[in-house]
Amino acid sequence: MNGTRAMLNEARAIDRAAARFPKVQVAVAPPATLLYRIRDAVELIGVGGQDCRAEDSGAFTGDISAPMLKDAGADFTIVGHSERRTLHGETDADVKAKAEAALSAGLAVILCVGETEAQRDAGDAESVVAAQIEGSCPAIDGVPEKLSLAYEPVWAIGTGRVPSVEDVAAMHAAIRAKLVAIYGEGGADVRILYGGSVKADNAGELLSVPDVGGALVGGASLSAESFLAIVGAAASLGND
Template sequence: MRRKLAAGNWKMNGTTQSLKDLSALGSAHKGSGVDILICPPATLLAPAVQTVSRSDIRIGGQDCHDQTNGAHTGDISAEMLVDAGASAVILGHSERRADHHETSEDVRAKAKAAQAAGLMTVICLGESLLQREATNTLDIIGAQLSLSVPDGATGENLVVAYEPIWAIGSGLTPTPDQIGEVHDFMRTRLERRFGAGVGRSVRLLYGGSVKPENAAEIFAISNVDGALVGGASLSAKDFSPIISALEAS
């Protein structure tokens, strides 16, 4: 059985004052039957690890470089994330792909480095509204999945998150049939590439305007093993009901 995962991406939000929400989240979901991952900005990684040390919450980074060290001003290596106490990293988020012009090949190189350092990689895929309207969704997702995920992936070091770009922060959500179609497609592709054992063990998350109001419906969809949540993960008040919905699914 795949253990379900609720992941929160704080993006460029949060200060030390935000850590109190981590404490509240840990208390509310002590002994949870699902995994909980929070990815704060790099400035909060070490204090966040300290804050959740007595809870079941795991801490991850939002990106890493594909090199272990060097003259890369402003970048963070996978080894640095591990040293700060992180156990996972988000890679290939649409905002990185768009704002920093990251290609799927870039994501693959970063994922190889992260997995070599012992980090679980949450690799993001997603189509634009133009691509969705042109009915190219599965072609786009298939290409991103093939090029972004490195060889040697396992259920322990790989999570794949489907985040339709047009749904992120927009309040719009694909229909359950649309989400299910993409998640079933990704499962089939992973099984074909890595074999049934690994392909079925990789967790598939949905992301894009996940809210307490729609979480239960999303978690009931085939091959949805959890969520990658943006804005709603910034406060325990908003994220806790989503985790509870996943626990009940």
């Protein structure tokens, strides 16, 4: 929940700079109030929603449906972000319904999973995330080409704390195994992003971890300068 029309200049700067990184897929997910304006202002980067309703329309005042996002120019939407799960009480079933609605509307989906600090300290991180994946991943016929997962340890979001490289590698390997168990061979190609205090000074290390296919960036995406430093780190590694 950040951004007014003044942020359009940041989006334009990111878009212009994206031309320097043709092998990196770059996208932003602004508040819904800016989605159409940013889509109209940029050419090279993707634009997506931060959430969507599972239903296409109806008596759900204040909510935004996947077809509405698509109509506003969105390419994708995020679902299941930890803030939605924690602050709005969204369940795995809710997240799954949203993901399926988004895919039906022609949107790509970034589906978030992650454990709390207490769950990690109890040694339950991998089992918690595996259960979230099992309950949240959409039912898909064929290869899940438009699905990406984002691992965001709740305790690392906005705190400046980051899991060790070994912890990230272990979790992403566990997520990959779970995706293959659900989708078969197609699960091997689902992109897995890391999200949680990603910044310019740690992006290169995080993005070099096996099975980390990109980053879901939070606060560092609010300025073109800090966000593009992360894009540059991805480009230097050859990640796309």
